[in-house]
Amino acid sequence: MPRTIRYHLDEHVPHAVAIGLRHLGIDVTTSTDASLLGAEDADHIAFGITQERVIFTEDDDFLVLAAAGAQHAGLVYCHQTTRAIGQIIRALELIWEI
DSSP states (O other): OOOOOOEEEOTTSOHHHHHHHHHTTOOEEETTTTTOTTOOHHHHHHHHHHHTOEEEESOTHHHHHHHTTOOOSOEEEOOTTSSOHHHHHHHHHHHHHO
16 A cells, blocks of 8 residues: 655644645644644654654744754745745645545
């Protein structure tokens, strides 16, 4: 059976994105779900690795960590306020479908 992407949304992402993804049947956790509100970015990355979840974030600090060689289970980034919630959901759905 093919594996599907499971997402983790950091606290910078509006909760409406999680609601929209869940409505589509996509497995997603949020910072609140994972008890990671206020946690360091490295903690989100560690959670993503242990739970095999791709992190979606609007926080460019994650890009800095990735560029420095931080291991992760996958990272999707969108600059904050450049996309509407519906656009983000659709983009993440397209990635999930592939």
